[in-house]
Amino acid sequence: MITIQSAESVCQGHPDKIADIIADAILDDLIRQDPYTRASIEAVITTGVIYVAGEISTTAYSDIPTIARNTLIDIGYTKSEYGFDGYTAGVITSISDQSPELALGIPSGGAGDTSIIVGYATNETENYMPLACNIANSITEKLDNLRKDDIIPFLRPDGKAIVVVEYKDGKPVRVDSITILAQHEPYVSEKELKEVIMEEIIKKLQYQNYIDEKTKIIINPIGRFVIGGPMADTGLTGRKTIADAYGTAAASGGSSFSGKDPTKIDRSASYMARMIAKHIVASGLADRCNVEMLYVIGMDYPVSINVNIYQEKNITKYIKEIFDLSVNGIIDFLDLRRPIYKKTSSYGHFGRNDDDFKWEELNKDILSKLSK
Template sequence: MKRYIKMAESPMEGHPDKLADLIADALLDEFIRKDPYSRVSLEILLVSGMTFVSGHVSTESYVDIPGVVRNTIKEVGYNKPEYGFDADTSAVITSIEEQSPEIALGISSEGAGDTATVIGYACRETENYMPLPISLAHLLSKSISEMRKSGRAPFLRPDGKVLLTILYEDEKPLFVKDLVVFVQHDPDVSLDKLREFIHEEVLKKTLPQKLISEATRIMINPSGRFVMGGPIADVGQTGRKIVSDAYGDVAYSGGSAFSGKDPTKTDRSASYLARMMAKHVVACGFASRCMVQMAYAFGVSEVIAFDIETYGTEKVDKEKIKSALLEVFPTGPKKIIDFLDLRKPIYKKTACYGHFGKEDLSWEKLTKVEELKERLS
C-alpha cells in the first residue's frame, strides 16, 4: 500500500497578501455594482502605513477608492494605531489608467480578455467535493478569525495562517500528520494561554477527532511571540496565494491569480467554469476524482484546448465525458460570463478562504447533473 502526504495552507484575512486580495475584490465589486460592464484589472501593494492601488479600469461609474480601501481594512480588524497599520491613518495612493484600446477591442469581439491556462478540480473527500487538506485548513483559519471578530478572543489580532498536512494511503486520507497554526496576538497575553485557547476552543471543536491520532504533530506559534504582524511586518501584494485560493497541492495550478480581475479575464472566469465541470463529473458518479484543464488566447472567442484527468477512477470512457462536458457547458469567454452570471458584485466573498467549495457561488451549483447523465446513459 502506498503512503504519501498532501498539504495545504490557509492565510487569515489579516495576512498582508490576503488583505491585498480582499481590497482588490472589494474595489472590483464596487465598480461592478455601479457599472456591471466595468473592466477592471487591479493590483494592491500594502506596506506599513500605505496602500498602493494600481491598474487599468474602464467604467461609466465613479468609485471612492480610498473610502473602499479604508472600510475593507477596518472590517478585517486593523483599526487601532498600536497595530502599526490601521484604516484611519493609512495613506491610499492610486495610479489608475484606462484599459488599453487593443484589449478593449479583443473583449468587445467576445474574445478572451487574457491568455491563460486554467484548472478545475473535484473529488469525493468532502461534502463540497473539495480536497480534504485545503478544506480543513480554510475551516480552521476562518474559525480563528471569527473567534477574534466575534469578541470571544479579544487578545487575537488579524494576521495568521494555518498549515496542514494529511497522510494518505492508496488515495484515502488517514489522519492529520502535521498542523501548524500561526496567530497574531496582543503583547500582554501569554503564549501558554494563547496555545491552550487555540487548542481547546478551536482545534478540538473544529477538527473531526477521527482525523487526529497519536502521531499527529500540533504546533501553535512554534516560533514564539507573534505581536507584530500585518503590513507593518511584511509587504502584502495581490496574487501571491494562488495555490491556497484553489486546491492546495492536490491539483495543478493554472498559474494566474484571481482577485482584482473582472470576468472578461478568463484566468478567473474560466477557472470557475472548470471547477463546475469537474464537480459535475464527480457528482454524477463518472469518476471519483476529476481535473479539468482549459486554455484561452487573448481575443479568441472559443476555448483553445480542453482536457480532463480522472486518475484511473473513471466509470465512463474519458473521451465520452469530455464530449458531454463540451456539449453541456458553454466555454466561450462571453458565454461563461452569462452562464455563471458573473457581472454581479460577488467577488469580495471569494477573496479569503478559497474561491471554491462555497455553496452560494454560481459555479458550485450542480445544475447540469441530469443533462450530463442523459448524454452518457
C-alpha cells in the same frame, strides 16, 4: 502507496489577503454601478500605505481611498498599535485606461487574456474539495470569527494555517500535521494562547476522525507573533494562488483571481472548470477529476481542453457538448456580472456554501446528462 497533500489558508489580516480583499472590494463597487466594467486591479500593502494600481474601463466612479480604508477597518485594523490601521493609512492610486490593443478581443466576446485554467474536485469530502483545504480554511475562518466576535480578545488580524494530510492508495487516512500561526496581543502568554487555540479550534474541528495521537499540532512555533500584518511583511494581490484554490492536490494555472472582472478568463473560466470537475465527481463518473483548459486572448473558446478522471476513459468530448465554454457563455451561465467578488477572496474561492457562488451549485440537468 503512502502520499501526502497539503494546503495553506490565511486570515483576512494577512498582508497578501488584505490586498486581495481590497482589490475585490473596489471591483464590486464598480460592477455594482456598471456590470460591464472591465478591470484589472492590484494592491500593494506596506507599513502605513496602500498602493492601488491597475487598468479600468467603466462608466462607474469608485472612491478608492475610502473603500480601501473601510476594508481595513472591516478586517480589524482599527488600532494604531498594530502599526497599520484604516483610520490613518495613506492610499496612493495609479489607475489607467485599459490598453486599446487588449480591448480589441473583448467586444467580440473574446478572452481578455491568455491563460491556463485548472479546475479540480474529489469525493473525499462532502463539498468535493481536498480534505486539507477544508481543514485549513475552517481554521482561518474560525480565527477571524473568534477575534471579530471578541471571544478570543487577544487575537490580532494576521494568521495562517497549514494542514498536511496523509493518503493511502489515493484515499485520505489521517492528518499528519496542523500548523497555526496566530497574531496576538503582547500581554498573552504562549501557554494561554496554545491552550485556547487547542480548546476553541483544534478540538472543535469537523474532521476529528482523521486526527490521531500522532498528528503534530504546531501553534506559533517561535513563541511570539505580536508584530504582524503589513508592519511585518509587504502584501500583494494574487500572491496566494494555491491557498485560493486546491492546495497541492491540483496544479495551479499560475494566474490570480482577485481584482479581475469576468472577461478576464483566468478568473471566470477557473470557476467554470471547478463546476465541471465537481459535476463529474458528483455524477459518479470518477472519484476525482482535474480539468485543464487553455484560452488565448481574443479567442472565444478554449484552444485546448483536457478532462482527467484518472481512468482510461476519455470524456473530454462530452464536456464540450454539455458546457458552453465560450467567454460570454461562462459569464452568462455563472451570472458573473454581479458584485460578488469581495467575499470570494477569503477562505478559498471554491468549496464554499454561498448562493452567489453559482460554480458550486449542482445542476440536476447536467448531472443527468453526465450519468447517461
